[in-house]
Amino acid sequence: xxxxxxxxxxxxxxxxxxxxxxxxxxxxxxxxxxxxxxxxxxxxxxxxxxxxxxxxxxxxxxxxxxxxxxxxxxxxxxxxxxxxxxxxxxxxxxxxxxxxxxxxxxxxxxxxxxxxxxxxxxxxxxxxxxxxxxxxxxxxxxxxxxxxxxxxxxxxxxxxxxxxxxxxxxxxxxxxxxxxxxxxxxxxxxxxxxxxxxxxxxxxxxxxxxxxxxxxxxxxxxxxxxxxxxxxxxxxxxxxxxxxxxxxxxxxxxxxxxxxxxxxxxxxxxxxxxxxxxxxxxxxxxxxxxxxxxxxxxxxxxxxxxxxxxxxxxxxxxxxxxxxxxxxxxxxxxxxxxxxxxxxxxxxxxxxxxxxxxxxxxxxxxxxxxxxxxxxxxxxxxxxxxxxxxxxxxxxxx
Ligand SMILES: Cc1ncc(COP(=O)(O)O)c(C=O)c1O
Numbered sequence: 001x002x003x004x005x006x007x008x009x010x011x012x013x014x015x016x017x018x019x020x021x022x023x024x025x026x027x028x029x030x031x032x033x034x035x036x037x038x039x040x041x042x043x044x045x046x047x048x049x050x051x052x053x054x055x056x057x058x059x060x061x062x063x064x065x066x067x068x069x070x071x072x073x074x075x076x077x078x079x080x081x082x083x084x085x086x087x088x089x090x091x092x093x094x095x096x097x098x099x100x101x102x103x104x105x106x107x108x109x110x111x112x113x114x115x116x117x118x119x120x121x122x123x124x125x126x127x128x129x130x131x132x133x134x135x136x137x138x139x140x141x142x143x144x145x146x147x148x149x150x151x152x153x154x155x156x157x158x159x160x161x162x163x164x165x166x167x168x169x170x171x172x173x174x175x176x177x178x179x180x181x182x183x184x185x186x187x188x189x190x191x192x193x194x195x196x197x198x199x200x201x202x203x204x205x206x207x208x209x210x211x212x213x214x215x216x217x218x219x220x221x222x223x224x225x226x227x228x229x230x231x232x233x234x235x236x237x238x239x240x241x242x243x244x245x246x247x248x249x250x251x252x253x254x255x256x257x258x259x260x261x262x263x264x265x266x267x268x269x270x271x272x273x274x275x276x277x278x279x280x281x282x283x284x285x286x287x288x289x290x291x292x293x294x295x296x297x298x299x300x301x302x303x304x305x306x307x308x309x310x311x312x313x314x315x316x317x318x319x320x321x322x323x324x325x326x327x328x329x330x331x332x333x334x335x336x337x338x339x340x341x342x343x344x345x346x347x348x349x350x351x352x353x354x355x356x357x358x359x360x361x362x363x364x365x366x367x368x369x370x371x372x373x374x375x376x377x378x379x380x381x382x383x384x385x386x387x388x389x390x391x392x393x394x395x396x397x398x
Pocket of ligand 1: 183213
């Protein structure tokens with residue numbers, strides 16, 4: 001059977017991680033990983049999570065199955081985070097939400113649902129997008145197209161080109177948008193751009209497919225859901241996938257949601273039964289522990305406010321590091337304007353330097369980043385910030 005299989009090339013980011021691990025230089029810096037790190041370089045368990053977990057361990061008296069759709073209290077809390085309380089779509093019974101194994105599991109379930117509703121459907125991804133969007137959605141049976149998004153030379157969104165490309169999308173097809181903190185480029189849509197896209201989608205009957213993997217890490221929980229809430233208010237059908245990996249630090253627990261807004265309560269019921277049926281066919285039941293933690297955090301006032309505090313600390317650290325890197329590079333009089341980094345949001349930005357310079361940073365200075373020059377700002381800390389800026393300045397001035 002297996003002689004037909006070929007060994008596949010290693011994942012580009014994992015390849016860089018392996019090189020970093022094999023490097024024993026004391027100055028080595030890893031800006032390639034996709035997880036949040038604190039100033040000590042750790043990816044900590046949040047205190048609100050530890051407290052919720054302790055209560056669950058003390059009280060839990062069974063490990064029997066929960067439900068195909070997961071934890072109902074978690075799903076309700078997740079809807080409130082996404083749409084705000086009392087959103088008309090929720091009050092009108094038009095929203096179907098199920099718990100899924102992480103944002104990736106949610107993308108997979110949503111992809112299968114779209115493919116079932118519209119066999120062979122085309123989904124449009126931003127150029128560039130998170131590299132796992134393509135395989136996840138392709139495996140679900142969708143046809144993947146791209147629309148222009150990031151302008152590497154101007155360090156901003158190619159909004160006119162994006163609008164022109166999306167004018168050609170057919171009614172009933174979907175366009176994947178990053179809700180906030182675009183991965184990998186960090187360039188987010190402004191409220192005006194969300195409004196223009198909403199008008200275009202309304203006119204053309206396009207269904208938004210919004211991936212909100214970083215809610216709360218750009219401006220605030222509410223501001224980061226601006227696009228989701230606007231589109232849900234104005235458009236009859238919206239697909240939203242979310243993840244608690246980053247904003248609650250629950251990476252390995254695999255917590256996410258698929259939430260679908262449809263035109264009527266009747267269509268919502270059909271969507272919910274198909275979401276459940278897709279989940280049943282893919283993995284049967286989602287893992288419980290992470291969602292049980294989030295349910296407790298969201299519904300226990302002290303834990304909820306502790307979470308918002310901890311999330312605020314992560315957000316301020318990332319945004320502060322953006323400004324710090326810009327200032328440090330400016331102070332070294334580098335021949336490039338990096339001010340765009342302070343305007344971008346989330347953990348990632350492209351430095352916008354040449355591939356040879358990325359390789360030189362790695363081989364000579366032990367500073368690791370993805371070959372596209374994508375860096376994770378959270379990899380910078382008090383101990384390495386001078387060294388990172390010195391190294392970048394050195395390869396730029398050569
Ligand atoms: C844009 C985007 N979507 C979804 C995910 C999925 O995250 P997870 O499956 O770990 O929840 C990520 C993770 O990096 C991401 O960057």
